[in-house]
Amino acid sequence: MSRILIVDDEPHLRLLYETELRRAGFETMTASNAVQGLEFVETMEPDLVILDIRMAGMDGIEAMQHIMERDQRVPVILNTAFSSYKDNYLTWAADAYLTKSSDVTELVETVKQVLEKQATAHG
Amino acid sequence: MIDEGAGRPEAEILSAAFYQSPLPLIVVADGGTVSAVSHEACALMGLSREELLGRSVNGYFLPQLPIGRCFELKECLDQRCRREMLPGRGDPIPVEILCRPFRVGSDEGEDLETEYNHCLLYISDTRKRDYEDELRAARVAKLSLLNQVSEALYGANLTLDQVLEAVLICITAGQGLRFNRAFLLLVDEEVGVMRGEIAIGPSDQDEAGRIWTDLSHQPEDLFSMMTSYDQSIKQTDAAVNAIVKTMSVSLSDHDNVLVRSMEERQAIRITPDMDLPGVAAIRQWLGCDCFAVAPLMTRSGILGAIIADNAISGQRITDLDLEFLQLFANQSASAIENSRLYTELERRLIDLRQAHQKQREHQETLLRMERLSVMGETSAIVAHELRNPLVAIGGFARALVRNLDQDDPNHRYAGIITEEVSRMETIIHDLLDFIRPQKLQRKVVVVDDLVTATVERFGGEIQAKGIELALDLQAGGAKVSCNPIEIQQVLQNFLVNAMQVMPEGGSIEVRTRQVTGGVQVEVCDTGPGIAENMSDKLFAPFFTTKPTGSGLGLTICQQIIKSHGGVVGVRNRTEKGAGFSFILPLPKDS
Structure with missing residues (x-):
């Protein structure tokens, strides 16, 4: 069972994503800021990270860069309310980029796709 | 002795x-x-x-x-x-x-x-x-009139036409130079011709009698003369004004009596026995053998000439008449030139004012745009900030819809929340697209090709809804400079709208045409058409007739087309349905 780390400073959204992803059969863990998220990446070794971009303190893009620098690659989905980040080339490194929507189906589907791709890539 | x-x-x-x-x-x-x-x-x-x-x-x-x-x-x-x-x-x-x-x-x-x-x-x-006494008295009277006239002509804010009229009135008035008729010709330097401009005088003896009776009661100042002219003479001027319009003399014809009079700066009296070049033509115009011509000269050049005669009374033109005609012509010329300069000044002043007004408008537009831009940024931030709570509300409402029993009334309420949140999210989505500055990446494309490509992409979807699709491409390879992605977005929007107004099926025709200076693309449907009072509002932000529309789609289309220097249009077709169109300008050098 894949383990998903949700990093978002909005508690209600963390709850929503946890609920929906668990329903879809994933194991979830949450962090309320980027620093905590990076800590959990080290300590809990999630299979995938869903990162909000705009957060107090370190933002999602910087956090993603730290994750990418690790030896062991963890796929990242950027999930943000700000569609304009799409124009920022720094976000292009993410495995997927989503604009937040109340219809969480797309997020769940994207998580599945990214994990599948990861699985195929690593044989 | x-x-x-x-x-x-x-x-x-x-x-x-x-x-x-x-x-x-x-x-x-x-x-x-x-x-x-x-x-x-x-x-x-x-x-x-x-x-x-x-x-x-x-x-x-x-x-x-x-x-x-x-x-x-x-x-x-x-x-x-x-x-x-x-x-x-x-x-x-x-x-x-x-x-x-x-x-x-x-x-x-x-x-x-x-x-x-x-x-x-x-x-x-x-x-x-x-x-000699009489002569002296006449001189004094006429000099005084001349003085009065020139003062009036300079002092008053008369238009050029009024000045010309006043000059002719003085030449023909009883208190003035007492000629029967007077014709004024002005030089058109561009064409090198002197042309008849305006004339005063009765057309026959009866009319003359009536007017001269009227005028004998005239007061002696210029303005009263002009007023009574307006009242009693003006309507009788048709005949002489028809004559004056036929008068035209080339300035290069130096022998012509009119041109000579100007060049020699000298009034000339023509008597029946005289036969100078140009005299025959003037006699024919006037229908009279005796007349006087006087040049209208100023320091800066030749303005034109006056022709005066006594065709009605047959009275001889005396030395004194000629002398005064010359004197008066000199005065008039300065007045005419003054009036022209004044008119020119006034015109320039108006131009300046308009330029000033335009500049102010530009400034206001800039300010407005600045305000709009600030508003745009602000609303973008607000829209983004609203997105997080909306996601939470809508997300959990969906969960409720899923978890609640179909019979539970809360199931329906949660459904309503879901729908409404979706609508708000659509608004935010469109708004952010709308506000996001579009990068101008222009390419020169063949309009017909762009339309074909776009329609092909949505062709399947359209036909799946039971809608017939036809292309009528007549732009004939015309090219425009545009951002093809944006233009496709507009066309797509028109196509989706057309599909939505025909849920029961129908047909869509996409047409391209060359129009003056541009290429027109039109999407025609066979839907219900546009209600009469709606066509103005269609492109206004947040206006929608659809239950889930954001009301920004057509606004964005309009923005895109405007940013290309084009226009959008909408019409009800004579057959059935509506036609949404845009025109993109052709590049300037083609």
Whole structure:
């Protein structure tokens, strides 16, 4: 069972994503800021990270860069309310980029796709 | 020794000397007979010295001069009297006679002062004097009018037409130069021609009679003259104004009397016996043999000319008339030039004002755009900030919909929340797209190709909804410079709208046409068409007729087309349905 780390400073959204992803059969863990998220990446070794971009303190893009620098690659989905980040080339490194929507189906589907791709890539 | 001259009788010498007097003098003896006469008097009376000497002087004057009685009664002592003189030939001449009675002969015991037996008459032709007086009076009157006119023409804010009219009024008015008709020609330097501009004057004797009666009661200042002109003459000007419009003289025709008059800066009077180049044409225009032309000159050059005649009354154009016409033309020319300069100044002032106004508008537009841009940024931030809570609300509402039993009324309520949140999310999505500055990545594309590619992408979806799709591409390879992605977005929007108004099926036709300066693309549907009062609002932000629309789709389309320098349009088709179109401008060099 894949383990998903949700990093978002909005508690209600963390709850929503946890609920929906668990329903879809994933194991979830949450962090309320980027620093905590990076800590959990080290300590809990999630299979995938869903990162909000705009957060107090370190933002999602910087956090993603730290994750990418690790030896062991963890796929990242950027999930943000700000569609304009799409124009920022720094976000292009993410495995997927989503604009937040109340219809969480797309997020769940994207998580599945990214994990599948990861699985195929690593044989 | 007797000298030859000294040998003559003294009386003879005196009589010869008297004859040589440069004044018209007659000596009358007692009884009224002429005893001596001067050469001048003979000339005036048209008789020789021999014819006069010894005759009674009384018969030559009406009423008779009572010289004899005069001596008895001492009536006309040193008096002047006026008489009609009947000369030897010709008409009577009005004269003034100055009498100086005197006595010749023995003076024993008689009163020298009272007993006269001779009289010296000084006869002067009053005709000449009256004429000179009249001339002087006329000069004074006309100079005063000229002065008044020029003051009025300079002082008042008259338009060029009013000045020209005033000039012609003065030439024809009774208090003015008393010409019957006046025609004003102005130089058009660009074409090198002098053309008839405006004219004043009656067209026949009857009209002339009526007008001159009217005008005889005119007050003498210019403005009253202009007012009564407006009231009584203006409507009779049609004939002369028709004539003036036919007048045209080439400035290069230096022999022409009008051009010559200008070049020599001299008014010219044309009499029936004169035959100068150009005169025949003017005679034909005027229908009259005698006329006067005067140049309109200023220091800076030639403005034109005035032609004046007495075609109605047939009166001779006198030296004085010509002199005043010339004087007046000079005055008028300055006034006309002033008025032109004034008009030019006024025009420039208006231009300046308009430029100023435009600049202010530009400034306001800039300010408005700045405000809009600030508003845009603000709303983008607000929209983004709203997205997080909306995701939470809508996300959990969806969870509720899923978890609640179909029969539970809350199931329906949660469904409503879901729908409404979706709508808000659509608004935010469109709004953010709308506000996001579009990067201008222009390419030159063939419009028909772009349309074909776009329609192909959505063709399947459209036909799946039971809608027939047709292309009518007539732009013939015309190219436009555009951001193809944006133009596709517009076309896609039109296509989706067309599909949505035909849920029961129908047909869509996409047409391209070349129009003046651009290419038109139109998406025609066979839906219900647009309600009459809606077509203005369709492109306004947040206006929608669809239950889930954001009301931004067409606004964004309009923005995109506008940013390409094009226009969007909508119409109800005569057959059925609506047509949404846009025109993209052709590149300037094609």
